[in-house]
Amino acid sequence: MRATRRGQGGVTVQDVARAAGVSAMTVSRVVNGGHNVRESTRLAVVEAIDRLQYKPNPAARSLAVGEATQIGLLYANPSAAYLSQFLIGALAAARRAGCHLVLEPCEGESADEQAEATRQFAGADVQGVILPPPLCESEPVRTELAAAGIPSVAVAMGRHEAGTFNVRIDDFEAAAAMTRHLIDLGHRDIAFIRGHPNQVASAERHRGFVHAVEAAGLDPAAMRVEPGYFTYRSGLAATERLLRQRPRPTAIFAANDDMAAAAVGVAHRQGLHIPRDISIVGFDDVALATNVWPELTTVRQPIAQMAETAVAMLLARLRKRGGGDAAEGEELIVPHELVVRESTAPPPRDAAHR
């Protein structure tokens, strides 16, 4: 008899089938949802499965179904903390589905570079692509994907657009909640540092801020707003401009944590105590938020979970191909959370002298 190539004693459907007294096909049916299987049979199979500790072989499965095995992830250096969370979630979902994640870095802001990076995917036969911010809003990337006929799902694209797929939090509402937190503490002079002007999320966060200010009966026009780019450096510059003015704002709301961390740095250098002299808050809850002193009050986005959801949505979309080309798009909004740490407090009493 020929030498068998049988691997290191992995349990297969056949083994389970034998143990449960059914055919391999029935086991397969049980594993994948169990339609058209009698309850008693199903139980017998399930019992056999965990008695033998059966784990389906993902390679065999994806070979058999001939489905997506590679999904792309185009990233452009958002904060490293963001990326690692994102990868963790995406990887978990990809593995569950038995498909590989193909990473493609896209440094460079030019349209050419972005298009070039996107084109890599077409050559690498990925069946779909996940787009974390900020690339989800890049025109060249989307054009190129459309040209190659590769479906994509965006994550944290600020606002829904018809025909696109997107997973995000409600930036507007989250920013409003954060603003209310500051107002509730007694702040009446809150400065806002905006995010990158090309990202819809920046505008949404700002809108949420304005909305909450108005809702509290305050005048939005009285609040100082500085431009920013979501980078540490831009936060530095914005805060310097703000703190040069008198009276100083009693609170600064930066549209992300990187800029908030920068604000903390500048405030410290000017001898201000946080939060006694000034409150500073961020947005995103990346690791950086707890790597400054004091730790930042911020808004947590469930990044890993969002990535997971996005992958699942992409796979669902790929599977549906053929059923109907339902290109109507889909949006999923996941819950956020206000995380109050140590960088916020009521405004100083002698606000007049500040």
Added chain:
Amino acid sequence: MRATRRGQGGVTVQDVARAAGVSAMTVSRVVNGGHNVRESTRLAVVEAIDRLQYKPNPAARSLAVGEATQIGLLYANPSAAYLSQFLIGALAAARRAGCHLVLEPCEGESADEQAEATRQFAGADVQGVILPPPLCESEPVRTELAAAGIPSVAVAMGRHEAGTFNVRIDDFEAAAAMTRHLIDLGHRDIAFIRGHPNQVASAERHRGFVHAVEAAGLDPAAMRVEPGYFTYRSGLAATERLLRQRPRPTAIFAANDDMAAAAVGVAHRQGLHIPRDISIVGFDDVALATNVWPELTTVRQPIAQMAETAVAMLLARLRKRGGGDAAEGEELIVPHELVVRESTAPPPRDAAHR
């Protein structure tokens, strides 16, 4: 005729074989190293491959060879920046080999938690495990892996131990180089903030520091050394202790960037200008290093590349199983790089008054 399940027109070995006028097996041989194939045949096949844009199907391959399809990665929240780089590298190598990466978080420092997390792998049939710091030095983890018979490769385990597999930089030499940089600038009073006492890398970096100090003819005993834990918070405490003393050190060498960033924060709060009044340097070159002002002079570890190498080493080791159980261990040292940014300068002239 039965409906075929043939997927979306993917090119297969058969197609290539037909185009090149050879058998599928020959194509397979060419793709995998091409032993025992005549040069002329090889060229014909290669030509056909890239004319048809053939990409081997990884699922089919790993099903056929019955090889490792899952390799584990046990992580314990090192800095997020470290993790994302690590994942990028590991993922690239895993995909090339057609195998999946199974992530397992291991929060918690207790032996029980670590053992428990490790045990997850045994149940998930991963064939090998990659261990980034600090878990690569965890006794419970290693015991548990050994018990389950799962081979592992460590990354950045500070020093080589017989019988283990490891990829790292030369922490000793890197720390010495950094110290020489400070000495060359004119510093004679350099404080050192150590890393976590349980990690060998901490000791190595400190040894490198001491060695360079001695080599320059200075007295190591005169240099202040503070304990630390590689965390931002511990860096904060250590720096506060250091800067309370007079005379202040003219330079602080923190054993990683997180602690160096903390040192920058404390120095700023005390009104010191960096690098004019004091130089501060870190180690690792994670993203945080450029997210403080001024950007940190530090040592770059090629993290992604190290992870890639580790995965490759692990796979080689798994394949070799059966040939010989060569348990002699292996170590690979990759080059590091001193990155001089803006946080270092010559010591202040009036050092006497500091």
Added chain:
DNA sequence: GTTCTGGATGTTAGCGATAACCTAAAGCGC
């Protein structure tokens, strides 16, 4: 010339799972 040797290639038989098809019994309306 014959046998041996080893390199270059083809052939066959899986790897583990599932799609598509088939079968047998049960349910159902009339």
Added chain:
DNA sequence: GCGCTTTAGGTTATCGCTAACATCCAGAAC
């Protein structure tokens, strides 16, 4: 009771690739 649909399950044929074995043939060895 008869055909018809539905349900529960088995059979068979792949998916794409490669290990193991078989074959062929040129040159070496005798």
